[in-house]
Amino acid sequence: MLRAESLGITFKERPPLRLPPLSLQRGEKVLIQAPSGAGKSTLLNLIAGILRPTTGDIEFEGVWHSQRSDRQLDQLRATSMGLVFQTFNLVDYLNGWDNVTLPLRLAKQGITPRVRQTIQDIATDLQLPLSCLGRKPNQLSIGQQQRVALVRALITQPKLILADEPTSALDPDASAALLGLITRRLSPEQSLLLVSHQQGIESLFDRVQTLEFDHA
Amino acid sequence: MLSLAWASLRARAFTVGLVWLALMMSVFLLLVSDRLSRAAQDGFNRSINGVDLIVSTKTGPLETLLYSVFHIGQPLSNLDAKHLEQLNQDPTIDWAIPIALGDSHGEFRVVATQAEYFERLRDARNQPMRFAAGQAFNGPTDVVLGAQVAHQLNYQLGQSIQLSHGSGGLGKAHDDLQFRIVGILAATGTPADQSLFVSLEAHSLLHLGWSNGRRIVPLDRLEWDSLPPVDSVTAVFVGLKNPLTLFQTARRINNEPNAAMSAVIPGVALAQLWSIVDRIEAIFSLLGGFIVIMSLLGVLALSLTALDARTREMAILRACGASPLQLAGLVMAEALWIALSAAGFAFLLTHVGSLAMSEWLTREFAITPHHEWWVAREWLLMMTVVGLTLLCSMIPAIRVFRRSLQSGLNA
Numbered sequence: 117m118l119r120a121e122s123l124g125i126t127f128k129e130r131p132p133l134r135l136p137p138l139s140l141q142r143g144e145k146v147l148i149q150a151p152s153g154a155g156k157s158t159l160l161n162l163i164a165g166i167l168r169p170t171t172g173d174i175e176f177e178g179v180w181h182s183q184r185s186d187r188q189l190d191q192l193r194a195t196s197m198g199l200v201f202q203t204f205n206l207v208d209y210l211n212g213w214d215n216v217t218l219p220l221r222l223a224k225q226g227i228t229p230r231v232r233q234t235i236q237d238i239a240t241d242l243q244l245p246l247s248c249l250g251r252k253p254n255q256l257s258i259g260q261q262q263r264v265a266l267v268r269a270l271i272t273q274p275k276l277i278l279a280d281e282p283t284s285a286l287d288p289d290a291s292a293a294l295l296g297l298i299t300r301r302l303s304p305e306q307s308l309l310l311v312s313h314q315q316g317i318e319s320l321f322d323r324v325q326t327l328e329f330d331h332a
Numbered sequence: 333m334l335s336l337a338w339a340s341l342r343a344r345a346f347t348v349g350l351v352w353l354a355l356m357m358s359v360f361l362l363l364v365s366d367r368l369s370r371a372a373q374d375g376f377n378r379s380i381n382g383v384d385l386i387v388s389t390k391t392g393p394l395e396t397l398l399y400s401v402f403h404i405g406q407p408l409s410n411l412d413a414k415h416l417e418q419l420n421q422d423p424t425i426d427w428a429i430p431i432a433l434g435d436s437h438g439e440f441r442v443v444a445t446q447a448e449y450f451e452r453l454r455d456a457r458n459q460p461m462r463f464a465a466g467q468a469f470n471g472p473t474d475v476v477l478g479a480q481v482a483h484q485l486n487y488q489l490g491q492s493i494q495l496s497h498g499s500g501g502l503g504k505a506h507d508d509l510q511f512r513i514v515g516i517l518a519a520t521g522t523p524a525d526q527s528l529f530v531s532l533e534a535h536s537l538l539h540l541g542w543s544n545g546r547r548i549v550p551l552d553r554l555e556w557d558s559l560p561p562v563d564s565v566t567a568v569f570v571g572l573k574n575p576l577t578l579f580q581t582a583r584r585i586n587n588e589p590n591a592a593m594s595a596v597i598p599g600v601a602l603a604q605l606w607s608i609v610d611r612i613e614a615i616f617s618l619l620g621g622f623i624v625i626m627s628l629l630g631v632l633a634l635s636l637t638a639l640d641a642r643t644r645e646m647a648i649l650r651a652c653g654a655s656p657l658q659l660a661g662l663v664m665a666e667a668l669w670i671a672l673s674a675a676g677f678a679f680l681l682t683h684v685g686s687l688a689m690s691e692w693l694t695r696e697f698a699i700t701p702h703h704e705w706w707v708a709r710e711w712l713l714m715m716t717v718v719g720l721t722l723l724c725s726m727i728p729a730i731r732v733f734r735r736s737l738q739s740g741l742n743a
Contacts, residue, residue, distance in 0.1 A: 164651065166650055166651070186655065186656070187655055190653050190654065190655040190658075191653065193650075193651065193652070193653045194652060194653020195653070199651040199652075201651075204644050204648075205648065206648065207645050207648050207649070208343065208645070209339050209340050209342065209343030209344075210336075210339055214339070218648075218649070218652045219652040219653050221336075222649070222652055222653045222654050222658065223653055268652070
């Protein structure tokens with residue numbers, strides 16, 4: 117369902133970057149191991165359609181990114197992808213609930229009772245107390261903030277979850293526990309692409325790929 | 333997007349509040365100065381209501397207006413009884429009320445006229461003059477006070493006061509002659525508020541027995557019942573039977589063969605006079621405009637400086653599916669909130685303020701601001717400020733747009 121070929125990108129003030137090929141099957145959970153600062157964020161930006169590659173292309177669900185308009189890529193991100201970063205995932209002036217429903221509001225989708233139920237279910241599965249959704253990010257612990265961000269990433273039932281070291285701010289035990297909750301929460305239709313340099317979590321994934329980025 | 337913008341502004345309440353306050357105050361200032369200057373112009377244009385023509389000796393229309401209506405300066409010569417008679421016999425003229433100036437009470441001028449003055453002349457709202465207390469003068473030692481005179485000097489009905497010969501408090505008090513206050517006019521919003529009114533007979537009385545500024549005959553030796561008829565007046569207020577004959581009558585008076593009189597149409601002369609005063613108003617508007625521009629720069633500075641601190645927020649919004657255009661829209665929506673609420677609040681403040689201060693302004697400055705919600709000029713002014721704010725906000729909005737296209741998410 118995801119294929120990236122001969123990706124390369126040129127930046128104004130940074131050396132150009134060539135990315136190794138990458139592919140992902142439907143329902144597959146892949147761990148990408150790469151050192152920090154190697155270009156993982158750029159890779160995720162490219163897959164999410166936030167950045168356009170200078171060379172190469174990405175195929176998602178049978179359509180190449182180059183064939184989609186910017187607006188279509190934005191919509192794709194709002195409806196078919198869930199993104200989670202390392203830290204600071206939440207808009208600090210919105211409470212947990214408003215953060216979670218942000219993709220829906222940006223995609224101009226209504227918040228139906230069913231959506232509410234889904235949010236509650238995901239929060240329960242990720243062991244996030246519902247009361248946390250009423251609080252602002254600065255009133256939540258790091259672990260709770262990451263859980264809110266995960267609820268948001270899962271709320272649209274996305275086909276692909278892109279996660280950039282989502283648990284690295286947590287201690288190893290808590291990190292492994294939360295990753296376990298995430299992988300168990302995913303349906304067989306949902307794929308996960310998780311970038312991390314954390315060791316000892318490989319067993320939670322179907323496949324581990326080590327990426328070598330080429331800074332030309 | 334608007335609710336997101338609102339939440340974002342609320343999170344920065346203090347800094348946003350300061351910028352909002354600056355913009356609000358500047359719009360308020362602009363609205364107030366506009367409303368006051370229009371009220372002043374209105375009041376100015378209504379300084380004399382109910383009068384079709386002002387007839388005086390041959391002078392320029394501005395001079396006539398200045399001394400007969402605003403009581404500024406002195407006429408070079410007076411009209412005499414013969415002229416008054418001539419006006420009274422003019423078939424197109426309905427009524428002619430003479431006024432005689434030349435006396436004062438402290439800083440206020442005394443207008444000697446007929447009691448009919450109070451029936452014929454109208455206040456700034458074009459309503460008949462009203463007495464707040466008492467009535468028109470009836471005897472030669474009765475005096476009627478304008479609202480501001482009574483208020484400022486704290487005079488009551490029945491009190492006795494002295495009038496001075498001459499003006500501006502420099503004259504000599506006719507100290508042996510006491511005038512009794514028999515009436516106090518309600519505020520009119522015209523120069524009448526700053527005047528005292530006596531009968532023409534009283535005017536003669538005041539001047540009787542004086543020669544070259546010195547009294548030669550004491551008052552107690554005067555025969556009260558044998559006062560001489562009024563032989564000279566400063567100007568005559570004229571009402572026409574048919575307003576359509578206005579220009580024709582004015583022309584006829586001005587073209588009198590002996591060229592002794594000139595007739596001034598108050599509206600025309602007032603417009604001429606205002607065009608001089610108007611420049612001050614233009615300067616005020618210009619200053620107001622500058623202040624608005626400065627506070628707009630404040631709004632601009634606020635959103636530009638906030639941008640760097642908001643890189644993360646923009647990245648999250650992008651990740652959640654916001655397009656660069658939506659992010660630019662967010663920045664503009666924030667500016668729209670600030671502008672709309674500042675302009676709205678400023679308008680409300682102006683409106684409530686002018687309602688609350690109306691009476692005081694009328695009493696103290698003879699300015700009566702209007703209280704209408706819809707005045708095209710004011711709304712245009714507010715819309716201009718809102719429009720300019722939006723225009724300014726395009727600078728940070730474009731920056732956000734371009735940055736979000738180039739930089740992506742930096743995790």
